Amino acid sequence: MNKSRQQELLRWLRQQRHHGARSLRVASLLGFAGALVIIAQAWLLASLLQNLIVAQQPRATLLNDFLLLLLCFVLRAGLHYAREMAGHRAGVAIRRALRQQVLDRLSALGPAWIQGKPAGSWATLLLEQIEEMQEYYARYLPQMSLAVLIPLAILIALFPINWAAGLILLVTAPLIPLFMAMVGMGAADANRRNFLALARLSGDFYDRLRGRETLRLFHRAAAEEQALANSTTDFRQRTMEVLRLAFLSSAVLEFFASLAIAVVAVYFGFSYLGELNFGHYSTGVTLFAGFLALILAPEFFQPLRDLGTFYHAKAQAIGGADALDQFLRESPDTVTEQDSTVLSLAAPLVIQAKNLVVVTARGEALSQPLNFTLAAGKRVALVGQSGAGKTALMNVLLGFLPYQGSLWINGQELREINRDSWQHHLAWVGQNPHLPALTLRENLLLNNHVDDVTLKAVLQKAGVTEFLDRLPQGLDTVLGDGGIGLSVGQAQRVAVARALLKPAQLLLLDEPGSGLDSQSEQHVINALHEAATQQTTLMITHQLNDLENWDEVWVMQAGQLIQQGHWQQLIAQDGPLRQMVKHRLKEIA
The missing domain is CATH 3.40.50.300 (P-loop containing nucleotide triphosphate hydrolases)
Structure with missing residues (x-):
């Protein structure tokens, strides 16, 4: 699949999100609220460590900070759960609307048109391919906005404390989506081929199942069994190809995220040893700044990691959308209820x-x-x-x-x-x-x-x-x-x-x-x-x-x-x- 076709399908997928737009907005807002709680949690944790290790304050005086930290943990878990539920509701609503579009079109076209394809192909379109869009709408789409908003919020919190740490994160962040896109183009194409193989396999299996008595009478059972085995092997190989590309995208993500976090850790390590003396606005590199940067660095890349985890959902959705969009394009438009007249037979029918x-x-x-x-x-x-x-x-x-x-x-x-x-x-x-x-x-x-x-x-x-x-x-x-x-x-x-x-x-x-x-x-x-x-x-x-x-x-x-x-x-x-x-x-x- 060429790049222009992928972009066309992505636009089509985004157009369908209006069926669950409210739940998608709620999921994004809850995710961003969770990010603010993460920043507050990191700030409290770094402040507690600064006060306990450097300032040597008694633990009793920090009881309120401990309680606030515990509240952040609980609030973060609750927001994450609510966000998952909102995303799930969005995916369900959009999938239901897509299935309704297909069923309405099939109902309007009638059995004479439907019989042009095996029943297994329609089952694959309605069940497998639309089902594969759940993760795209429930997780990937909300995560796309969060992958921008959360790192931006972390940079806003980190730059006033230490601009060097913020700059390291800012420079290394674009490398992840760049390599993700390179891997994702191949994954989408592999997933599309996988859906085509699944549709053929479903149709062949259902047709052979319906005609099993005929195959037995003409002694074709063994030959058809071998043909079905070959189709299954081809589908299994295509599935493994999709999984291989999905694992590759995860490996790329982890490599660059770990590399950036390691650079931040090395910077603060050498700063504490006195080898580096920049990035601290002439106030010195404090323990609070180091802990805050090291706690927030993994959280900075976590939205991109999650986006990479869900990136295969985008490839699956593109593969499913290809068949769905093709069906909606190729199937003829039918006369709508508003464009047709109601038949009233006042005389015998001629x-x-x-x-x-x-x-x-x-x-x-x-x-x-x-x-x-x-x-x-x-x-x-x-x-x-x-x-x-x-x-x-x-x-x-x-x-x-x-x-x-x-x-x-x-x-x-x-x-x-x-x-x-x-x-x-x-x-x-x-x-x-x-x-x-x-x-x-x-x-x-x-x-x-x-x-x-x-x-x-x-x-x-x-x-x-x-x-x-x-x-x-x-x-x-x-x-x-x-x-x-x-x-x-x-x-x-x-x-x-x-x-x-x-x-x-x-x-x-x-x-x-x-x-x-x-x-x-x-x-x-x-x-x-x-x-x-x-x-x-x-x-x-x-x-x-x-x-x-x-x-x-x-x-x-x-x-x-x-x-x-x-x-x-x-x-x-x-x-x-x-x-x-x-x-x-x-x-x-």
Whole structure:
């Protein structure tokens, strides 16, 4: 990563701090208050030593000084704790805001865009990379201001006592940030590569985990295990590279800080021996001045040491910000709530498309120009080979993909309609049922108010009642994440019942019977056939039997709608639908 990119990412990171600005200010103020207590503590300690050793004062006369010194110890510890808590709250607030930005953008983009990356990559972005910014905001940012303010306060306290000691600290201080920056540039680049390796590893592992049965069937388990081991080794080596650079920056810090403190100690040592006679404003080098300088010298470099300790947090934050900023830049801007209109359907729903071209978020065409009319109450079956563009058309109707041309909903352009208000009128059943709520009842209703008689009737139609009695708490049974506890067929029946319970004017079906056993498929198809007669319906299917009962059949090929009409009309023509039926009959034979 070049220097300009690092500076750009640092500016981006600093822009995000407004989410926790108040806590950051409090952390800096508490840190500076702690520095003032440190100076007072050093002053009291040096004064006590001067009075006890040189002035030979009785200890009883110095009781108040001892009590004040004890108070400084307690106050310093309390301020440090409060500062840590304020920094932690700032980091939590900023990380929460960043995650909300990502989740809001992903929610606006929809599943069609999200599926372009493995789920493990999104998990890494939301968890690992944003989590790595905690130390940067909680400690590094407050420490940056303290690394200037605390040494400055110490110099102000030290220069009136002994200008030579203050000058030694002032001259050696810039060496530490200089060498830290040199080491830090390499650390940031190494950390960015480490995040990329982690994202790839997470995505690969999750994809292989999901496809483990396929890998086993095709005897690819051993090969994929070796590939995963190679990726793990690469990630481990990159992690060690980051740690090596972090240790190097700490070593540089300690070397220059120790060197400067040693020079201060040598100066006072030779001054007490009478070899050096400067820096004391003609009052002589007192024991008080020596003790004060030697006590404050480590504290002078401590903020820089702490900054160096947290410097790896800056490198980690830059690495995480690179992926996050890239995601926010590359993902397309979505229409905001204020820029869109709320759909109000006063008449039955009619969908019309003219020269509609479905495109990806990056503007790549997924279909040829499409022209069709989906009339109110019509049942349309969409057929075609895999890759013909059926799912792309379904996603644009769901509002998850952009498009060129025109797509009117009762005369209103779909891209200008608020997506939530449009989806309020939709019911959708896909190949993979999603059951996000806690209980079976909540997954069925999803905040819809349905009376018990209607609920019971729909459960009977969808075939849910067949297995409902076997669940420990019936409709109130708590399901696992994503519906764990139900078979795929049972979960699909629940998804169908949920679609039937929703008062929608458009029913979209994406091969709802795919992957189900014959009994579950029959329940699903029968329930959907009955529901399709009550609302406008578009169904993607590979099953060619029973399509004669549908109002229209659309045939899609290479991104084009090449046939539209009734089953009997299309099957009588020498066209793609007829060829598909002949091919299917040959497979069965």
